[in-house]
Amino acid sequence: MPLDLICPAGSLVSLKAAIDHGADAVYMGFRDNTNARAFPGLNFDETQAAEGLRYAHDRGRKVLLALNTYPQPDTWTRWTDAVDRAAKLGMDAVILADAGLMRYAVKQHPHLRLHLSVQGSATSYEAVNFYREHFGIQRAVLPRVLSLPQVENVVKHTDAEIELFGFGGLCVMVEGRCLLSSYCTGESPNSAGVCSPAKAVQWTDTPAGLESRLNGVLLDRYGKGEKAGYPTLCKGRFEVGGETYYAIEEPTSLNTLDLLPEMLKIGIAAIKIEGRQRSPAYVAQVTKVWRAAIDAVKKNADGFKPAPAWQAELNKLSEGQSHTLGAYHRPWK
Amino acid sequence: MNLSLGPLLYYWSRDDVLAFYDEAKRWPVARVYLGESVCSRRHLLRLPDWLALAEQLAAAGKEVVLSTQTLVESESDLKTLRRLVSDGRFLVEANEWGAVRLLSGAGAPFIAGSTLNVYNPETLGVLAELGARRWLPPVEMSRATLASLLEQVPDGMETEVFAYGRLPLAYSARCFTARHYNLPKDDCQFRCLDHPDGLALATREGEPFLTLNGIQTQSAGVYTLIGELPALRDLGVVSLRLSPQSRHMERVIDAFRAALAGEARAAEKLARVMPGPAVDGYWHGRAGLDHSAARLA
Numbered sequence: 001m002p003l004d005l006i007c008p009a010g011s012l013v014s015l016k017a018a019i020d021h022g023a024d025a026v027y028m029g030f031r032d033n034t035n036a037r038a039f040p041g042l043n044f045d046e047t048q049a050a051e052g053l054r055y056a057h058d059r060g061r062k063v064l065l066a067l068n069t070y071p072q073p074d075t076w077t078r079w080t081d082a083v084d085r086a087a088k089l090g091m092d093a094v095i096l097a098d099a100g101l102m103r104y105a106v107k108q109h110p111h112l113r114l115h116l117s118v119q120g121s122a123t124s125y126e127a128v129n130f131y132r133e134h135f136g137i138q139r140a141v142l143p144r145v146l147s148l149p150q151v152e153n154v155v156k157h158t159d160a161e162i163e164l165f166g167f168g169g170l171c172v173m174v175e176g177r178c179l180l181s182s183y184c185t186g187e188s189p190n191s192a193g194v195c196s197p198a199k200a201v202q203w204t205d206t207p208a209g210l211e212s213r214l215n216g217v218l219l220d221r222y223g224k225g226e227k228a229g230y231p232t233l234c235k236g237r238f239e240v241g242g243e244t245y246y247a248i249e250e251p252t253s254l255n256t257l258d259l260l261p262e263m264l265k266i267g268i269a270a271i272k273i274e275g276r277q278r279s280p281a282y283v284a285q286v287t288k289v290w291r292a293a294i295d296a297v298k299k300n301a302d303g304f305k306p307a308p309a310w311q312a313e314l315n316k317l318s319e320g321q322s323h324t325l326g327a328y329h330r331p332w333k
Numbered sequence: 334m335n336l337s338l339g340p341l342l343y344y345w346s347r348d349d350v351l352a353f354y355d356e357a358k359r360w361p362v363a364r365v366y367l368g369e370s371v372c373s374r375r376h377l378l379r380l381p382d383w384l385a386l387a388e389q390l391a392a393a394g395k396e397v398v399l400s401t402q403t404l405v406e407s408e409s410d411l412k413t414l415r416r417l418v419s420d421g422r423f424l425v426e427a428n429e430w431g432a433v434r435l436l437s438g439a440g441a442p443f444i445a446g447s448t449l450n451v452y453n454p455e456t457l458g459v460l461a462e463l464g465a466r467r468w469l470p471p472v473e474m475s476r477a478t479l480a481s482l483l484e485q486v487p488d489g490m491e492t493e494v495f496a497y498g499r500l501p502l503a504y505s506a507r508c509f510t511a512r513h514y515n516l517p518k519d520d521c522q523f524r525c526l527d528h529p530d531g532l533a534l535a536t537r538e539g540e541p542f543l544t545l546n547g548i549q550t551q552s553a554g555v556y557t558l559i560g561e562l563p564a565l566r567d568l569g570v571v572s573l574r575l576s577p578q579s580r581h582m583e584r585v586i587d588a589f590r591a592a593l594a595g596e597a598r599a600a601e602k603l604a605r606v607m608p609g610p611a612v613d614g615y616w617h618g619r620a621g622l623d624h625s626a627a628r629l630a
Contacts, residue, residue, distance in 0.1 A: 072453065073482040121450070123404060123405055124410070124429075126434050127429055182620070183543075186621075190450060218538050238534050239536070240513050327507070
């Protein structure tokens with residue numbers, strides 16, 4: 001089925017919201033650093049995961065488990081246990097980034113469906129096909145760095161299904177190849193499952209304005225009337241060559257509604273919505289809009305035009321209340 | 334333990350690159366990594382030029398390794414990669430898994446670069462079976478984690494550690510140097526040429542933080558393990574990677590040679606020619622921008 005809608009489930013309530021509003025599948029993580037949203041208060045223990053699976057399966061939907069951080073040598077069995085648990089629970093797929101863990105999964109659970117995580121940094125069909133040949137991955141999630149023609153070229157040269165990010169937070173760096181967070185705080189998505197972790201964030205009201213710091217490093221300073229966002233490292237304002245600006249990326253979100261007809265034509269298997277850390281209400285609203293949009297494009301791709309109400313709704317939810325087509329649209333680069 | 338000259342991460346004029354490697358022929362490094370591993374738009378040296386340089390350095394007694402591009406996006410990137418792999422004269426450092434596929438398919442032994450994200454012995458085992466002979470841990474890996482991993486290192490696998498230079502931290506579709514000049518990436522006018530050691534990024538209170546190098550983001554701090562040679566030796570690390578900088582590279586190498594020979598003042602020698610403040614937090618399991626000497630002071 002092309003253009004499956006894959007929605008984030010940071011909790012059981014979010015999972016139900018996503019399913020109720022039309023997600024074809026949800027993705028979740030266990031409650032530890034085996035996934036790239038290892039935030040306090042988020043994610044599932046085994047009982048909740050089982051309940052979530054039941055809820056989804058009863059309604060004919062799927063649940064994918066993100067195990068997409070890189071296992072560390074001393075705690076290797078935390079990741080292999082998680083793979084075993086996923087198989088036992090009956091997860092529809094596990095989303096992995098690490099080749100060693102894939103090999104374990106293939107050996108121990110040959111029938112468990114594997115997806116290559118965006119954290120695996122596969123940006124070419126040669127890389128995707130590597131994982132397909134060696135570990136039989138069924139699907140690859142591409143990093144948010146390719147233009148649509150480049151994505152199309154990947155799809156043409158692999159048997160693996162291709163999943164793309166459609167909406168939500170925008171990583172401007174190749175996922176899995178960004179260590180900015182650990183450079184600043186000691187913890188990165190690869191090894192700790194977090195980026196710009198909340199425990200390192202500090203807000204201070206100063207005469208010069210509200211300051212956000214990450215482990216003491218000034219990320220931004222907000223004047224009166226400026227809206228302050230979560231201090232993600234790459235979305236701060238910095239000084240380069242005597243100018244102060246968003247040197248890496250503005251606090252903006254990815255929104256690819258406009259590109260849905262092309263994604264359908266190219267043969268994209270699934271669209272992923274980012275945001276396991278977001279509220280159930282957010283998940284419900286975003287899922288509802290994307291369900292309507294995907295249904296509309298499937299009915300009539302040529303005549304598809306995103307409804308103004310959808311865009312307005314999504315803009316309200318976006319970080320910085322602005323959105324971009326990101327790398328899919330070449331001029332952004 | 335010997336020294337490796339890492340691939341040139343910046344974009345220099347053709348004359349500067351040729352002059353740099355001409356000098357490198359007589360530097361006391363065991364091996365030299367060559368090639369464009371950052372940005373496919375950089376074209377002042379193309380693959381045949383790098384191969385010609387490789388021949389010259391090999392003739393001068395260096396082990397030559399060709400480094401592949403880290404972010405492969407287009408069919409033309411893949412074409413370059415295939416040509417590099419099929420040349421077959423030199424060892425290749427694979428910096429992403431597409432290169433691993435091509436190299437193992439060709440039956441060629443290779444070096445597993447740090448961006449392959451080898452965090453555990455199982456993944457290193459996969460690479461060993463595919464033909465990797467040497468590997469580099471991710472630059473964020475601590476000494477303690479590396480020690481655990483190496484307890485199960487595959488037979489014959491050599492370990493090289495990034496031991497000096499600004500840390501390559503991130504890669505993007507977007508070019509931050511072009512962005513600084515308000516230019517689109519496709520028409521970047523090759524502004525990287527104006528920044529032979531990258532473009533400095535500071536916080537709004539003027540603290541050096543990062544370095545913009547086209548699509549790559551580096552640390553502002555200069556990673557140095559010159560004080561950690563006994564620990565590196567104990568771990569069985571065979572080679573230290575020194576990352577090229579535009580000035581005083583020979584003196585950097587001399588400082589490391591001195592340290593390897595046990596000279597007490599080697600670190601001081603090095604400090605005089607570093608283009609930024611020293612950092613070594615990653616090695617000690619802390620934030621990368623930390624520096625142990627600063628903490629002790």
